[in-house]
Amino acid sequence: MALPVELIDNICTFLRPRDLAAVAAANSVFYHVAQRILYRDISVDAVSRNLPAVLTIAHNPHIARHVRTFAIRITPYSALLHPYYRALATAIHNMSELTSLEVCADQAASWVMRTPDRASHPRLHRFATNFHLDHHVAHFLNKADALLELEVDSAPTTLQLRDGALPRLSQFTGSSQAAQAVVPGRPVQHIHLSSGDLTQEVAVNLAKSSAPLQVLGAATSSHSVDLINTLTQCMAHLVHLRIVTTYNFSDAPDSTYFANIADALTSLQDLQSCEIWGLHWTSSKKSFNDETKVWQSQSFNAHSLLTEGNLLDNLLFPY
Known part of the structure; x- marks a missing residue:
């Protein structure tokens, strides 16, 4: 008798990532459950050597929709090329079900926050970044109506968010x-x-x-x-x-x-x-x-x- 998906999901939450990868190879039901758990919480940094995770999320929108919390911390010493930041921008766009987003990167790359106008993050409750509150970040915040917590750096004196933006902050x-x-x-x-x-x-x-x-x-x-x-x-x-x-x-x-x-x-x-x-x-x-x-x-x-x-x-x- 097949196990209920809810029970499989609960069991898989106790498995290590490498074990989840093995479970995903069992059959299609296990694959979707394991994938959902594997990509639920993503933390990317050079020390962990998992920078390619951004490319996976950028190239696979169906995986990106599983991500609930995403944090990327790129030091000034990380020699990342422009295409990687383009992939990061796409990944942020694809992760439409995010509840928490943290982006720490080269401040000159704040343009990654300018997602397409149609893009939205209706469940995003927390956003933290080392970027200045420039027009790119403001563009992102103007669409983050569910946001409760915000951490951001200095802002130009002329910058204004749209009327009605961040109504729950x-x-x-x-x-x-x-x-x-x-x-x-x-x-x-x-x-x-x-x-x-x-x-x-x-x-x-x-x-x-x-x-x-x-x-x-x-x-x-x-x-x-x-x-x-x-x-x-x-x-x-x-x-x-x-x-x-x-x-x-x-x-x-x-x-x-x-x-x-x-x-x-x-x-x-x-x-x-x-x-x-x-x-x-x-x-x-x-x-x-x-x-x-x-x-x-x-x-x-x-x-x-x-x-x-x-x-x-x-x-x-x-x-």
């Missing part, structure tokens, strides 16, 4: 410049600025998200209490806040400085965790009968304000 990671081109008017609730300077002007622009901002992680060259006041005023529903600074504190701020920050934080009723200038802040109830939060910083340590050489390596929250 909830999380953004990237430069402050790209964030200002993407966030306003879209329901972004989590923002992680991996580069660029968080200024009061940038904060006001990011607050133009159509949904309440809940998570913000960023770096700034400022140590101004005015910046914190701006954040608490325009992002009243923050739950997690982390701001690091490149400002060189030559003298420890006085108690008034910290009291002003604490006063500003009291307006953030939803705030659960907070780190400012490298200091962790904790909250407690004002009194037994008063639920108002009172915020207090850890003891000041000038050395804790700057990490060992790179403030931008760890802006993502561990929550």
